[in-house]
Amino acid sequence: MTDWGQRRRLLVSLLAITAIFAGRDIAGAQTNDSTDLSIELIDPKVLRVCADPRNLPFSNDKGEGIENKLGELFAEKLQKKLDYAYYPQAAGFVRMTLAAHRCDVIMGYPQGDDLVQGTNPYYRTAYALVVKQGSGLDDVAALGDARLKGKHIGIVAGTPPATNMTANGLMAEAKSYPLMVDTRIDSSAEVMIKDLTAGKIDAAILWGPLAGFYAGKANPPLHVTPLVKETTGPRLVYRIGMGVRPADQNWKRMLNRLIQENQPAINRILLDFGVPLLDENDRPIGAETAKKSP
Incomplete structure (x- = not known):
């Protein structure tokens, strides 16, 4: 079985389509016997998050990442203290964190892996093409676009877009970057x-x-176009939820309610980090439509 850390980088499994259902308010959920969390959680008074100590834009040990901010939001809503179990997102991540009962939730998890139980998704996004402003490639939304022929394109080896690039004859001129790196000292995205x-x-x-975060940090900022019009190779659009232990049904229901009730705030956090959010019709979700569910 491929470890979750590797699956997160590969994102090779299609995410299950799960509707976010309307729930009762959190206060009611906490007092209902059917949502007793005392058995499932390490400490019901603490929101314990599994995270990588150096993996921006997702998380770091300084609390600067997307998942750190989501943890702060959820801890506030649950009126709990926030704590972390840090471990590099490599082989053994789930085993050494969630499965070892060192923490209770992985804040960003692609559905489709039986190592954990996934919550409802809280955002939808895609692999994206990053180019310089005015390059003539600003509106390329598929790797089959003729304008990419002969271009030198950076690609992380082993990720789904590499299959699409091969199908479209783009690999001969491509520059490959490693998939598995030590995030303490290296970042393929940043180098690219x-x-x-x-x-x-x-x-x-x-x-x-990654595209939105690093493109926004560049000077001048770079242009990001989600690859939503693929016709050869796998679809490159995915849903992301959270991961809990398979037995933690009450905790999963609690997180589903938190997601449903706080989707606008979640969207704002994601947009602040430059995540190219998509609705169910592959249309961009901007600040003006951020109240909509993914």
Whole structure:
């Protein structure tokens, strides 16, 4: 079985389509016997999050990532103290954190892996093409676009877009970046964006949250277009939820209610980090439509 840390980078499993259902308020849920969390959680008074200590934009040990901010939001809503169990998102991440009962939730988890139980999704995004403003590639939304022929494109080896690039004859001129790196000292996404800014490659393909985060940090900012019009190779749009232990049914229901009731605030956090959010029709979700569910 491939470890979750690897699955997160690969994102090879299609995410299950799960409707976010309307729930009762959190206060009512906490007092209902059917949602007693005392058995399922390490400490019912503490929101204990499993996280990577150095994996921006998702999380770090300084509390600066997307999942750190989501943890703060949920801890406030639950009126709990927030604590972390940090471990690098590599082989053994789930085993050494969630499964070892060192923490109770993984804040970002692609559905479709039986290592954990997934909550309802709280956002939908895609792999994206990152280019310089005015490059003539600003509106390319599929790797079959003829304008990409002959271009030097950065790609993380082993990720789903590599299959699409191969199908469209783009790999001969591509520059490959490693999938598995030590996040304490390296970042393929950051290196790829530096190469794009320096003109060493013409475009970069990155997972949406990485694309938006690093493109926004570049000077000048780079243009991000989600690859939502793929016709060859796998679809590159995915849903992300949270992960809990398979037995933790009450805790999962609690998190589902939190997601449903706080979707606008969740969207604002994601947009602040540049995540290219998509609705169910692959249309961008901006600040003006951020109240909508993914």
